Amino acid sequence: MRIALLTIGSRGDVQPFVVLGAELRGRGHEPVLVSGADFRGMAERAGIGFRALDTIGTDHATSVLTDPGVRAALRKGPSLYRMAAAVPRPPRADRRALTDELVAATEGVDMIVNTTLTRIGALTRSTAPWCSVASWPITATATWPAMGAPALPLGGRYNRLTHQASSALEWLLYRPEVNAGRAAAGLPKFGLGSPFRDDGVVRPILYQFSPHVFPPPPDWPARCHVTGYWSDDVRWDQPAELTEFVERGEPPLVAAFGSAWLVGGETLLAASVAAAAETGRRLVVVGGPVGDLPDHVDAIRSESADFTWLLPRAAAVLHHGGQGTTAAVVSAGVPQVIVPTYADQPMWAARMAALGVAAPPVPYSRLTASSLAAAVRAAVDDPAIADRAFALAGAVRGDRGVREAADVVESYAATGR
Known part of the structure; x- marks a missing residue:
């Protein structure tokens, strides 16, 4: 057929x-x-x-x-x-x-x-x-x-x-x-x-x-x-230096804003770096504006990443709430911090918060370094969020x-x- x-x-x-x-x-x-x-x-x-x-x-x-x-x-x-x-x-x-x-x-x-x-x-x-x-x-x-x-x-x-x-x-x-x-x-x-x-x-x-x-x-x-x-079991190419960075320390924050990088890349990157610095977390940036990251944070930027490997190793994933990225993070079973930017993203952000697997959303139109840092703390300091995220991932893996x-x-x- x-x-x-x-x-x-x-x-x-x-x-x-x-x-x-x-x-x-x-x-x-x-x-x-x-x-x-x-x-x-x-x-x-x-x-x-x-x-x-x-x-x-x-x-x-x-x-x-x-x-x-x-x-x-x-x-x-x-x-x-x-x-x-x-x-x-x-x-x-x-x-x-x-x-x-x-x-x-x-x-x-x-x-x-x-x-x-x-x-x-x-x-x-x-x-x-x-x-x-x-x-x-x-x-x-x-x-x-x-x-x-x-x-x-x-x-x-x-x-x-x-x-x-x-x-x-x-x-x-x-x-x-x-x-x-x-x-x-x-x-x-x-x-x-x-x-x-x-x-x-x-x-x-x-x-x-x-x-x-x-x-x-x-x-x-x-x-x-x-x-x-x-979803499928296809593994995407990942630079060796990204794998090495993740494995050599505590679970990092992962900033993966997908198509939203095109809307406000510099703003999203600056807020992510500041949130990592304020919370004392390492940072992985997937995509985003080209250029060196500041020296005052332990961070790495990669144009590509294997989400199936990377996301389960994150302390929390900072993302835009796109349906595809949300699906990947839900399946990874880790806390979420969502900056909804357009289209269906506010709906997914609200739904993740309602399910208790994400901090309250930080809309792009009101994004600041301090608001993102507060959301990161809410997501990573509450063990109940991690527990619910892990349980939800187990449930969705049972879907056909x-x-x-x-x-x-x-x-x-x-x-x-």
Whole structure:
């Protein structure tokens, strides 16, 4: 069975699809990753096919997060809507070209797996069954409000209303592109009601996080699958000097801010160094601004690291709350200090604090050296946080994760046409 895996974004958005592709390949299928050209090597290392989206180009995520308008918006707060309004909108011709590429990439396949950003191609014109993958809860529920909506104590009706408003706003954004593509293909246009509401009802939606982190609420439909994290046993290259540094002393703090380095690298680095100095901790910086670290802290910077090896050896991990990094830290079973910067990161930061495995979040818009140092102390000085983090890691390791996701894909491909 030929299966197209369509995703765009940063490494954290793409790597889970590569893991899914490797699982499907092991089951005898022919998965093809469809994404920005940056990720060809990742697909090839996993032994799966690859097709580049030329309209995305290289360093797409970098260009968005380094845009001055986006940076200015995120300094005010992590609002997803403020960030979306600040992102430069591509010309209409470029948006149409991307939709056409998404459609072309699925010609002749037996099954399509989309993100919530790439499903516009399937809605435009698709002859194969398809499902979506989401990195955070998006299905309507009375249990909690939509991401980005105020968490007001107004009950289930209010929570459902926020989901309806969020869905309507999303469809308002995508409807012109989808309907233009459908008209060009001779298909009827969609009305005001969002077809995205069918995700989890008519077709599956795969949630790539653990039910031990976000248990599915009782009012979610049956085709919402909270599978567990999509992880693998692949080991990443790590410089020998990093291994030596970690092994020669007390467990260090690990600053791993991923894509958030692009937004405020110098600010995040300075705060991390100051927090290490104030708490007397050693420091490992993964990624971040190029340059020497100050001499007054026992620290090392590495462009790459094997998180499977490194993170369990940390006293605490300082990170941005991206879904992929959060999954890695949860699986490592160590305390967390989260500086949420944009998109879904505030939600994951709040969830980790609620589970008792992280200090209270330190939002990027209010980040200072002293606030980060206080959060580090809260995380590493409370043994209960370490105990809960260790227990949560043991629970999520019992999830079937990518195997359950592959089961759903295979089943729907056989029955969902």
